[in-house]
Amino acid sequence: MKALLSLFALLPFSALLPLHPAAPAPKYPVADIPAALREGAHTVLRADDEVVTVKSTSRLVHTVHRVVTVLNAAGDDRGGVAVPYDALNTLSYMRGAVYDAEGHLLHQLRASEIRDQGLGSSGGNFMSDVRVRYADLRQPQTPYTVELDYEIVSENTLFYPEWQPQQGDGMALQSASLLVNIPSALALRYQERQLPAGATAVKTSAGTQDVYQWKMTNLPALEEEEVAPPLAETAPTVVLAPATFEVQGHKGTASTWQSFGQWNYELNAGRDQLPPATVAKVEALVKDAPDARARAQRVYAMLQSSTRYISVQLGLGGWQTFPASAVASSGYGDCKALSNYTKALLAAAGVPAYVALVGAGPDRPDLRADFPSSQFNHAILCAPMQRDGKPDTLWLECTSQTEAFGYMGSFTGNRHALLLTPQGGKLVATPRYGAAENRQERRLDLFLDATGGATATARTVRTGQEQDLYASLLHELSPAEQKKYATDHLRLPTFTLTKYNLAAAAAGATPTVVETMALALPGFAMPSGKRVFVSPNLLSRLPALPTQVGERQTGLWLPRASLQADTVRLHFPAGFKPENLPAPVQFSTAYGTYASQYTALPDGTVQYIRRLELKRGSLPKTAYAGYLDFRRKISIADKAQVVLLKTES
Known part of the structure; x- marks a missing residue:
């Protein structure tokens, strides 16, 4: 004992103090994100490292390490983490953590904080064994960083995982990798879509295994552009698929x-x-x-x-x-x-x-x-x-x-x-539906009064894909709910929807829904001195699109062809006559055709006829400037005004 005491006596005082472990080094500080990646981004994918290991025709393992920095409140939905699983896909583990802007650990996800929720039950119209483990790691202040690790063991090789690291608008990518290990005898089928230069597969082999690897770094935030394909169609993606597979003993090939x-x-x-x-x-x-x-x-x-x-x-x-x-x-x-x-x-x-x-x-x-x-x-x-x-x-x-x-x-x-x-x-x-089937034909009567108010009645016949939404409203909503929906979606400054009705027309080659409505429009066309300015196109205006900011990234996607035909009768009170009618407009482009014409009729009314046919198709990104001009011309023509002059009494 004395020897031990004397040993301690020889040591410096500092050596006798308790040893405390050093604080963990910061992880994923926001300052490490290149400034170019933060531009226009709500979130930055710091890391997305995925490994797919195909064990056999009936089994594979998918591990994911994913780190996302949430820069602002618009990216807060990435602060919640969710992993689905089911009877054929077992979730082995799920771990998470959240860090502050400097990279200091704020919270380590505890098992008790993970909610496990089913997506359906036999008690309703959804029978499913799919479940989701979910955790909310959102923070009251941004920026913060969420880290997630999980592993899925799948007994369903009909589906191989799809790798699409950028999963939404406003997400930039700092680093991502995909590694696939597969027996050489099984062969891997894959398709690369929209990958940046240098990101294509690198294949190596070792014995009876093939290894495929993809890497991407420093990709700017995805931006959802006007009339563009869905983001899922434009983001860098690698789709994997089996050559042979097996599901619960049922073997097949998918080549x-x-x-x-x-x-x-x-x-x-x-x-x-x-x-x-x-x-x-x-x-x-x-x-x-x-x-x-x-x-x-x-x-x-x-x-x-x-x-x-x-x-x-x-x-x-x-x-x-x-x-x-x-x-x-x-x-x-x-x-x-x-x-x-x-x-x-x-x-x-x-x-x-x-x-x-x-x-x-x-x-x-x-x-x-x-x-x-x-x-x-x-x-x-x-x-x-x-x-x-x-x-x-x-x-x-x-x-x-x-x-x-x-x-x-x-x-x-x-x-x-x-x-x-x-x-x-x-x-x-499947059946093709073009402008001949997808039609909207409207007859509208607009009645002005001497004080500047107006009333209107409209009957709109919609067929094909133009009636799809209205057929759903007809069958799923009550008449009161249908009227409320119409009220909420009419783009008019001040109005009251006094009558509204939806009805299915007699069955024909293409389904048809007829919409009738009546409107009260106080202050619609207030006199300006002796003149009244009236825009007859009350319900069918097609707005212009915003000018593209920066270089267009995606192609032009026009998923539906349609035909709109409008006839409007403008009725005005005694003591007024048309002083000026807009000139006819007509043009034809690769995107569609447009025509409008105004006519003073013998019965004292003014008739406005408009016809717009839109084409369906996918066009290169260079076509956006032309489409922008097409929409601008339509918007101008749709806002044209009839000038009425009050005659001397």
Whole structure:
């Protein structure tokens, strides 16, 4: 003991003080972000390091290390972190932390702070085993930095992860990498989209493994430009896909559309058998129908009146349908089940049909036809047949109780679908809807009074994709809610919507919704001395677009063709006459055509006729200047005024 004490006596006093661990070095200080990346950015992706390890045809592991600096309140949604998982995709771990502007640790995510939430249950119209683990790491003051680590072990190799580090408007990228390890025997299929120079794949091999690596650094913030494709179509992306895959013992290949469709077809083969009573009901229903189309129409009406839609995403149930007999007894199913059930009903009616997979969504970009893979989120039905002695194809949306017979609309029209046949998949086009189908025809009467007020009545007939929104309002909202929606969306300075009504027109080749309304417009055209200035285009003005700031980054995306035809009658009180009518306007461009004309009629009214046809297409970014001028000319013409002169009494 004395020896020990004497040893301590020989040590300097400082050596006897308790040892404290050094404070951790700062991580991700905001000052380390290059100034050029902060310009126009709400967030900066400091790191996105992802590793995909394909273990076999039925198993892969995906690890993610992601660091995002939130620069301002507009980027606060990146302060919440969420990771989905399900029965086929196990979340091994999820870790997070948040740092202040100097890079000092503010908070380490605790397990108790992670919420686990399901996306649906059998009690509603959504049956799913998909869950999300979510944590809120947002801070009251910006800037701050969120770090996230997680790992997914997937038993579903139908889908390989997609690498798109820049996930939204206003996100700059400082550093990102993707590493894929895969057995050489399996082969990796991938497609590179919008990658910057020098970011293409680097492949190496070691023994029986192939390694692919991508890296990107210092990319400026994405900016959502006018009339541009969705950001998901313009951001740098690497899409991965299997050559061979396996889901719960069901093996397949995806190197061609034929083989991918074959897997889907065989997965659902034999599930289209109906109970004898249902077959007898269909046979009685169509026994006197004159042709296959009429039989199909009766079957579709039966479907809409007796079934309802639910979403089913339970393991293999995401791709394998309920049997048709189950739908016959329960009256519900998801898109696959209802399409399969309708296929069985049509077979009982003597009408062959095929289920088709499609990427659905309003004006969604078409699939990448040159990259066979699972690019679908919906199923519809296709029935090839004859019409007037010529080949025809009937398409049916089987999940809606209100959709018009044979109509696809903006949800599934104007794109490709994968037909599932006994011979495998076949890529086919869904119905195309152009300006001839997508029409808006309006007749408006505008009545001025001597004090400057006005009233108006309007009847608008919309067809095709122009009626899609209004059909939804008609079927989903009450009349009072429809009127409120119209009131909220009319671009008029001061008005009262005194009457409003929506109604479906008689069924035709293209669905039609008729809108009627009446408006009170106090102070609409106040006299200026002896003159009154009136803009007859009350409801159909197309605004100009802002001038492009800086160089245009994306192409021009015009997803819908349409035709607008307006006829306006201007009624004015006694003692007024037209002094000046705007000159006719007419021009035609690659983007569309426009014409307007004003005429003084013998009955004392002024008639204004406007016709605007917009074209559909994708054009290079150099076309934006021309499109900007096209919209500017339309905006000027739409604001033209009729000058009325008060005559001497």
